[in-house]
Amino acid sequence: MKLTFSLPTISTVNPGAATLEADINRLVIAGWAGRDPDAIMHHISELEAIGVPRPSAVPLFYRVAANQLTQNKSVEVIGSASSGEAEVFIFTHQGEIFVSLASDHTDRELESHSVALSKQLCVKPVATTAWRMSEVAEHWDQLILRAWIKEDGEYRLYQEGPLSSLRKPDDLLSRYLNEGEIPADGLGMTCGTVAAIGGIRPATEFRMELVDDILGRSISHTYISLELPVVA
Numbered sequence: 001m002k003l004t005f006s007l008p009t010i011s012t013v014n015p016g017a018a019t020l021e022a023d024i025n026r027l028v029i030a031g032w033a034g035r036d037p038d039a040i041m042h043h044i045s046e047l048e049a050i051g052v053p054r055p056s057a058v059p060l061f062y063r064v065a066a067n068q069l070t071q072n073k074s075v076e077v078i079g080s081a082s083s084g085e086a087e088v089f090i091f092t093h094q095g096e097i098f099v100s101l102a103s104d105h106t107d108r109e110l111e112s113h114s115v116a117l118s119k120q121l122c123v124k125p126v127a128t129t130a131w132r133m134s135e136v137a138e139h140w141d142q143l144i145l146r147a148w149i150k151e152d153g154e155y156r157l158y159q160e161g162p163l164s165s166l167r168k169p170d171d172l173l174s175r176y177l178n179e180g181e182i183p184a185d186g187l188g189m190t191c192g193t194v195a196a197i198g199g200i201r202p203a204t205e206f207r208m209e210l211v212d213d214i215l216g217r218s219i220s221h222t223y224i225s226l227e228l229p230v231v232a
Contacts, residue, residue: 001069028189030060046200059172068123075226093186104119125223149207159193
């Protein structure tokens with residue numbers, strides 16, 4: 001799946017933004033990727049409350065078809081029970097790791113029957129901006145992940161937390177790949193999420209951002225969910 005990103009530079013010599021086109025051919029969803037066992041249990045409890053069984057291991061990696069990635073501002077879904085989930089999205093391109101933002105949009109009704117299938121069913125919205133991992137690696141834990149959902153006509157804070165609460169990408173990659181394996185170009189991975197404020201619930205409008213206060217910049221993306229008609 002080809003994705004196009006704006007790649008802003010932090011250089012004062014050559015300011016501006018380049019364009020990067022990445023071909024993602026392997027997509028992995030890292031689930032239950034928190035560092036704090038209590039936070040992991042909180043997220044597991046959130047999902048248990050809506051009927052999702054406990055995972056067999058933490059973290060747990062789900063393969064999803066790479067063609068489920070989209071940078072559109074709208075997605076089409078079946079039913080009214082799906083919801084977004086803001087996650088850091090990393091991908092490999094020309095031997096380098098880049099950082100962006102994605103929503104692990106998931107069908108919550110189906111999730112109680114099969115987590116893997118519920119993730120496969122929904123497309124995964126991705127932002128159109130990316131950063132080089134080398135620019136943020138040293139202050140990774142200070143990056144902030146946020147999301148809002150639109151309820152009763154206004155956006156309400158839905159998720160918020162520092163990346164210090166989640167496993168670092170190099171940790172997730174080392175656990176997913178075979179020992180000593182170098183991630184090949186075309187690998188995309190979402191890196192876990194922070195707890196939902198007020199519990200997991202569906203919304204037709206979802207806004208998310210990844211904030212880097214150290215370098216004074218952010219990546220953001222907003223999308224809407226359009227419910228498809230179901231014919232019996």
